Amino acid sequence: MASTSSKAQQRTLSTSEGFVCGGIAASIAVTVSNPAEVAKTRMQLQGELAKGGGVRVYNNSLDVFKKTFRNEGIRGLQRGLPPAYAYQILLNGSRLEGARGLVRGVDAAILRTSMGSSVQLPSYNFTKRTLVSNGILPEDSTWTFLASSSVSGACVLVCMQPADTALTRVYNQPTVVGPDGRSRGALYKNPIDCLWKTFKAEGVRGWYKGSTAHFMRIAPHTIITLTANDIIINFYKKAKYGPVDDDS
Known part of the structure; x- marks a missing residue:
C-alpha cells in the first residue's frame, strides 16, 4: 500500500508544468482586473496633478470607468493589457512555484512586489x-479556494497600496538632466522619497489614492489567480495521473 507522502510525490508537477499553470491562471485574472488597474492608475496620477493646480477629470473610480468607456471604449478600459499579460506570466508563473518572483524588477517595483508577495x-x-x-470547508472545494483568496486579496491591498501609489508616480514623473549628465526624476529621488513627500503633502490618504479602484482590481485578480491556479493544477493532475484512489 503506497503511503500518503508517496502518492503526493507521484502526483507532483515539474517546474515548467507549474509555471504554465500559474501563467494561465494569472492571464485569466489580469483580463478581468485590467480595467480596474487602468482606473486605479488614472486616479493615482490625478491626485498628483491636482497638487499642482491641475484639473480633476474624475470624481471617483466609477467615474473613471464611465468616462473612459464613453470616450475610449473597451480598448481604453483594457489599455496596457499585452504587457500586463507578459508581466503576470513571468511574475505569477514563477511565484506560484516559489519565492523567485519576489524581487523581480527594480526600485519602486521591488518595493511594491515584495510588499504584495510577502502577504x-x-x-x-x-x-x-x-x-x-x-472542518469548515473541505480541502479541494472551490469555496475553500474562493474564501482563502478573498482574505489574501484584502491583505495584499492593505500592504501594497502605498507602494503601488509610489510606483505609479515614480514611473510617470518627468525627468531632468543632472549636473553629471544623467537623467533623473524631477519630483522624487526614489519610492521612499515619493512616499514621504506624498505623506507631507496629502497625508496618509495620499498613499491610498485610488484604493477603491485598486481593491476592485486586486480582489478579483487575487481571487481568480489563486482559485484558478488550484483548479487548473487539480484538473491537470487528474488528466495526467487519473483520479485519486483513496483505497490504494
Whole structure:
C-alpha cells in the first residue's frame, strides 16, 4: 500500500508544468482586473496633478470607468493589457512555484512586489489551512479556494497600496538632466522619497489614492489567480495521473 507522502510525490508537477499553470491562471485574472488597474492608475496620477493646480477629470473610480468607456471604449478600459499579460506570466508563473518572483524588477517595483508577495501566499495558505483543519470547508472545494483568496486579496491591498501609489508616480514623473549628465526624476529621488513627500503633502490618504479602484482590481485578480491556479493544477493532475484512489 503506497503511503500518503508517496502518492503526493507521484502526483507532483515539474517546474515548467507549474509555471504554465500559474501563467494561465494569472492571464485569466489580469483580463478581468485590467480595467480596474487602468482606473486605479488614472486616479493615482490625478491626485498628483491636482497638487499642482491641475484639473480633476474624475470624481471617483466609477467615474473613471464611465468616462473612459464613453470616450475610449473597451480598448481604453483594457489599455496596457499585452504587457500586463507578459508581466503576470513571468511574475505569477514563477511565484506560484516559489519565492523567485519576489524581487523581480527594480526600485519602486521591488518595493511594491515584495510588499504584495510577502502577504499574498502566506495569508492564502494560512486561511486555507485554518478552514480545512477546523472542518469548515473541505480541502479541494472551490469555496475553500474562493474564501482563502478573498482574505489574501484584502491583505495584499492593505500592504501594497502605498507602494503601488509610489510606483505609479515614480514611473510617470518627468525627468531632468543632472549636473553629471544623467537623467533623473524631477519630483522624487526614489519610492521612499515619493512616499514621504506624498505623506507631507496629502497625508496618509495620499498613499491610498485610488484604493477603491485598486481593491476592485486586486480582489478579483487575487481571487481568480489563486482559485484558478488550484483548479487548473487539480484538473491537470487528474488528466495526467487519473483520479485519486483513496483505497490504494
